Amino acid sequence: MTSLWINFMLLSPDMAGATQAATGDPIKDLLVNLFVFLLACFVGFEVISKVPNTLHTPLMSGSNAISGITLVGALVVAGHTYFDLPAWLGFVAVVMATINVIGGFMVTDRMLEMFKKKDEGKK
Amino acid sequence: MSILEISVELIYMVAIALFVVGLKRMTSPATARSGNQMAALAMLIGVAVTLLDRNILNFELIIAGIVVGGLIGGVAAKKVEMTSMPEMVAIFNGVGGLSSVLVALGEYYRTGGVGLTNDALVTVGLSILIGGVTFTGSIMAFGKLKGLVSGNPITFPLQTALNGVLLLASIAATVMIIVDPTNEMMFLTVLGIALVLGVLVVLPIGGADMPVVISLLNSYSGVAASMAGFVLGNKLLIVAGALVGSAGLILTIIMCKAMNRSLTNVLFGAFGGDKNAVDNRDIDKSYREMMAEDVAILTAYAQRVVIVPGYGLAVAQAQHVVREVADILEAKGVDVRYGIHPVAGRMPGHMNVLLAEANIPYNQLYDMDDINPDFEKTDVVLIIGANDVVNPDARENPASPIYGMPILNVDYAKATIVLKRSMNPGFAGIDNVLFYKQNNYMYFGDAKKSLQNLVTALKEL
Numbered sequence: 001m002t003s004l005w006i007n008f009m010l011l012s013p014d015m016a017g018a019t020q021a022a023t024g025d026p027i028k029d030l031l032v033n034l035f036v037f038l039l040a041c042f043v044g045f046e047v048i049s050k051v052p053n054t055l056h057t058p059l060m061s062g063s064n065a066i067s068g069i070t071l072v073g074a075l076v077v078a079g080h081t082y083f084d085l086p087a088w089l090g091f092v093a094v095v096m097a098t099i100n101v102i103g104g105f106m107v108t109d110r111m112l113e114m115f116k117k118k119d120e121g122k123k
Numbered sequence: 124m125s126i127l128e129i130s131v132e133l134i135y136m137v138a139i140a141l142f143v144v145g146l147k148r149m150t151s152p153a154t155a156r157s158g159n160q161m162a163a164l165a166m167l168i169g170v171a172v173t174l175l176d177r178n179i180l181n182f183e184l185i186i187a188g189i190v191v192g193g194l195i196g197g198v199a200a201k202k203v204e205m206t207s208m209p210e211m212v213a214i215f216n217g218v219g220g221l222s223s224v225l226v227a228l229g230e231y232y233r234t235g236g237v238g239l240t241n242d243a244l245v246t247v248g249l250s251i252l253i254g255g256v257t258f259t260g261s262i263m264a265f266g267k268l269k270g271l272v273s274g275n276p277i278t279f280p281l282q283t284a285l286n287g288v289l290l291l292a293s294i295a296a297t298v299m300i301i302v303d304p305t306n307e308m309m310f311l312t313v314l315g316i317a318l319v320l321g322v323l324v325v326l327p328i329g330g331a332d333m334p335v336v337i338s339l340l341n342s343y344s345g346v347a348a349s350m351a352g353f354v355l356g357n358k359l360l361i362v363a364g365a366l367v368g369s370a371g372l373i374l375t376i377i378m379c380k381a382m383n384r385s386l387t388n389v390l391f392g393a394f395g396g397d398k399n400a401v402d403n404r405d406i407d408k409s410y411r412e413m414m415a416e417d418v419a420i421l422t423a424y425a426q427r428v429v430i431v432p433g434y435g436l437a438v439a440q441a442q443h444v445v446r447e448v449a450d451i452l453e454a455k456g457v458d459v460r461y462g463i464h465p466v467a468g469r470m471p472g473h474m475n476v477l478l479a480e481a482n483i484p485y486n487q488l489y490d491m492d493d494i495n496p497d498f499e500k501t502d503v504v505l506i507i508g509a510n511d512v513v514n515p516d517a518r519e520n521p522a523s524p525i526y527g528m529p530i531l532n533v534d535y536a537k538a539t540i541v542l543k544r545s546m547n548p549g550f551a552g553i554d555n556v557l558f559y560k561q562n563n564y565m566y567f568g569d570a571k572k573s574l575q576n577l578v579t580a581l582k583e584l
Contacts, residue, residue: 026240026241026242026243027242029356030242030353033352033353033356033358033361036358036361036362036365037349037353037361037362037365038365040349040361040362040363040365040366040369041365041366041368041369042369043143043365043366043369044146044365044366044367044368044369044370044373045369045370045372045373047143047146047147047150047366047370048146048150048369048370048373048374049373050150051149051150051374051377052150052151052152052490053381053463053465053471053472053475053490053491054152054463054472054475054485054488054490055149055150055151055152055155055472055475056374056377056378056465056470056471056472056473057208057212057468057470057471057472057473057475057476058149058155058159058472058476059149059150059155059370059374059472060212060334060337060338060341060371060374060470060471060472061208061211061212061215062146062149062158062159062162063146063149063341063345063366063367063370063371063374064212064215064216064219064341064344064367065159065162065163065166065215066142066146066162066166066345066363066366066367067216067219067341067344067345067347067348067363067364067367067371068166068215068219068222068348069166069169069348069359069360069363069364069367070219070222070223070226070347070348070351070360070364071166071169071170071222072169072170072173072357072359072360073223073226073230073348073351073352073354073355073357073360074188074222074225074226074229075170075173075174075179075185076173076179076226076355076357077225077226077229077230077233078181078184078185078188078229079174079178079179079180079181079182079184079185080178080179080180080181080233081180081181081233082180082181083181083184085229085232086229086230086232086233087181087184087229088184089225089228089229089232090184090188090225090226090229091184091185091187091188092188092225093188093221093222093225093226093229094184094185094188094189094192094222095188095191095192095195096192096218096219096221096222096225097192097218097219097222098188098189098191098192098193098196099192099193099195099196099199099215099218100196100215100216100218100219100222101166101192101196102192102193102196102197102200103195103196103197103199103200103211103215104196104200104215105159105162105163105166106196106197106200106201107199107200107203107208107211107215108159109156109159109160109163110200110201111205111208111476111479112155112156112159113156114476114479114480114482115152115155115156115475115479115485116479116482116484116485117153117484117485117486
């Protein structure tokens, strides 16, 4: 089921063609973006719906790290102009998002590193 | 569309695929670590490509920001105690929300509001609103977990109504933004309301429910990132944010189910305030006590022993001693398993992490649904630092405040041994009828000390 969604997303022609203001038509861009958003939501539901309790904590911290993807947005804002207000707002955004991303992935890795099967555990 | 633009979009697609596959791999213990690394790689690709594109002029601020943030995040991730994971996730989540707010504000000030289309303005508003709620909500959750803010639900009259009014006001302000994009005050109004709202929605929720709140706020921060993606027209942000948003939501619902609560009940129920449930039943409150030597004999000659750890075990830092006990018993041919309640520890799945830290293999850890049918065939259950999750009242007594919560049916085993400091009621302040059952024994003392004594006694057998 999941792989079907992925294929659908990757093959979607709008997906390949559209970028920021790609069509020059804001309404169409919005619709394409909403379409992508909706499909991504379904993928998220599908992927996570059967997760064992064992992994709830790492999954929470891992998906939290992914939400630090705002870093990409922060980079754009921080890099657009020289040292004016938007750039400084962007700078703080970069710091915050990087804490979220680096900290989140590292602490998740630290947790998951400890999860071992019986035979692995007794070297 | 230039070749560069097309390549950037194609590479974003690779990153998106890596996020999805990584998330999928994180749902099984064997592949979880590689899944997390794939997601991290996807993030790296996304960041690198963004730096190549988008007319980045000012690399100084970006590099400084990444160095500062990376150092803070890296040190925090290395230093944090595993028992403090809930606080750590809360604070990471909070700064993520703050970042979304700043991205939206920055983009607004850069364009002066004039260059943005109507839908971009709406998403700027939503991004600030959702990001702001996530930020202060997570900080409140952190405070409650850390004990800086009272863990009790704080309620006042018309609370829900006030929150509703604030939410409507913020939506109205967002509409005003579209009417007059140059009206800076409206943006700041939305921001102010969002920050206040974040505090207010977390106030009435009890400390024990904070993990659910954090999971839900995590979902919000995903949605906030997605909204920032709409503002910037960036599909990587939209997709990754939506993935986290929906994954976080479903995870929240799974957690609520484990506690037999609905999400509405967690958010508005102010659970944990009413600790004065009176037990009118006339039961014989006598209990049987055991010493280390008795426990050693009972467990060493058993065929199957199930260990039920609770957060008290982690507080006493007894994970390693538990493993020692289990190793000795296994060497004597006893089948040792761990029965883990879904909400054992301070957040769902937390106990698994704490036990993994003590090198206990995850295939010895059994979820509630897998271990429950086995209790009838179990000789001895060792309950260490757990209380409410083994209370038969949750199954049998409709008057109990925890009635309906799924529990580990330890009372079906031939014998149960409860390791506990004293007969004082536990965290939720609810008396446990298990303690007075015929086949239950109390083994009093600090969990770590008691287990160390048990190790000594087992070795002397």
